[in-house]
Amino acid sequence: MEKSKTAKYISGFLLLIVLAFVLFLLDLSMGSSSLSPADALGVLTGANNDRAAVRIVMDIRLPRALAAVLLGGALSTAGFLLQSFFRNPIAGPFVLGISSGAKLTVAAVMIAASNYGFLLGSAAMVGAAFVGAAAAMLFILLISGRVKNMAQLIITGIMVGYVCSAVTELAVNFADDSNIVNLHNWSMGSFSGIKTGDTGVMAAIVLLAFFGAFMFSKPISAYSLGEAYAENMGVNIRVFRVVIILLSSLLSACVTAFAGPVSFVGVAVPHLVKALFNTSKPLVIIPAAFLGGSCFCMCCDLAARMLFAPRELSVSTVTAFFGAPVVIWIMLKRDKK
């Protein structure tokens, strides 16, 4: 029976990898000027030297697709970490207000910097986002010690999100006109406008945090039986807490810094992936959630720019449209038990 499980895991991963590859090619080829997937692939391998195609793919679509892959994976991994940590199935970076915390600090730093007339590098943006994300996370953690009820924790998170968004709006009112358009687009959540240079920093942070989470899958699995049992099995709870807070804040911060707050990916994707693999083993689910998040975000990004082209939707609109029903499904499924 162990063998049949392994076979199931392998076929699940193959499915996700193939899906990711197909979506990646579609992401590169579809758009206002359409290329064939073969042409797009040709650009990547160097076989296609058509200058217009190279410019479109390399400068615009590739960074965008890479962002969807990395940030989608980051969101979904962060969601899984938060759900495991709070033992709450609908926890996620957006629902708990962590994304909004990051949004607030990024907006504040952006406005302050532009008032003094200089532009921020991507690393500084991530740093600012990290401060906001970690602050929101710590606040939620403080509250979680007092509320025993899952719903109360989520409501607290949503309220934190509203407060942060309100303060962000307030800050935007004090920004120069020229910045407002930029800020507004960013604060809606979008993978557009990501530059090739950004993808390096993004990849470094996301992959490092993902690797950290993966290496932590054993204690996370022990933690699924509760803190007391985990401690008795030899998990150092203090270290565990710090690591999970750092990793999930870092992942959420990175997403927010580059793409703004993207909703529901973190909540929905881990559950879809758990249903696909029929397990919650972190060793399997952490990489699967990353791949699943990548696929989900590439798919949503495609929809965001293709559905009403040339008008482009914010990616959050699309992720919410597909992600929110999943949350309802999760709650119905839990109540049945």
Added chain:
Amino acid sequence: MSDNIVLFAGNVSAGYGKKIIADGISFTLERGRVLTLIGPNGVGKSTVLKTITAQLRAISGDISLCGNDLYGMDEKQRAKLMSVLLTDRISTERMTCGEVAAMGRYPYTGRFGVLDEKDREIVKNAMELTNVYSLYERDFGRISDGQRQCVMLARAIAQQPDVLVLDEPTSYLDISRKISLLSVLRKLADEKNIAVIQSLHELDLAQKFSDTVLCIKDGHADKAGTPEEIFTDSYISQLYGIDCGSFNTLYGCSEPPAAAGKARVFVIGGAGTGIPVYRALQRRGIPFAAGVLHENDIDIPAARALAAEVVTERAYEPISEQSINRALEIIDGCEKVICCPESFGTGNKGNERLLNAAVGQNKIYDKKGLSQ
């Protein structure tokens, strides 16, 4: 310190922060022994167990596990020596019972927690011992509370501890599972030489399955000893402050308080025939007298707990005139007489005279009437 002592607590105060919940806790636990904590609700049994498992730090006092300071030990090292079964309800998602039980191998597996053949064998044996191997592939969230408890015990056993700590392990279980779980613990102690420390609410079971009993009352260790030393009627009543009803330590059964007032019914009992009638009358709130019972009669404990008055005779003696007269006196003041024995022999011939007197006074009531 002897090699045999795996857990030692010296004058430990347990509690949260600076607030002491229970103090003066001292004991030594040897391999192959079962130590049970008893005491009323809320006296700090769980707090003591949490302190022993290092979930809480002792406010003062020393605890050593296999000769090492409990709090100075490396977590992994401690996990190999001690495992727990807690009262926390755990909710899992898409985890099979096999996976939950296999968590017990945590301290022994590598970086990613992958099980090898030997680990699987240990998990299988543990699950067989607690009778849940058939649930291996079932979702842990979709089995009964009792089964879940047995899977969690299998997990604790798979951790291969020297000391097993259990907080009220029998609470969610039906009577058959209670007995089988405690039998498994006894077996682990006797055959695998594991030391067991647990808290129990079921006094009758605590008495039968423990080597040592530690009683906690009003926030401190009150008394420790063998079950024979602890389980006396007067001490148990005092420990639990029983002022309503009583607890019979010999039979391990609890009785409600007797109905108040002067006896209205006289019950002729003997050899266990009286007990169901006593209970039926008590439930209806009818005060009654019981007699004439020999001191060694099985009806005696229930009669003493439930009757307004009990007329007794010395063991192994025929019923004396004096006892018969006392019984007749009571019958005179009663409305009804219920005669339980079907027949009389040389020992209880006197009771036949009571029956005849009651027939003469037309006071006989058939006990079948009580079961309607």
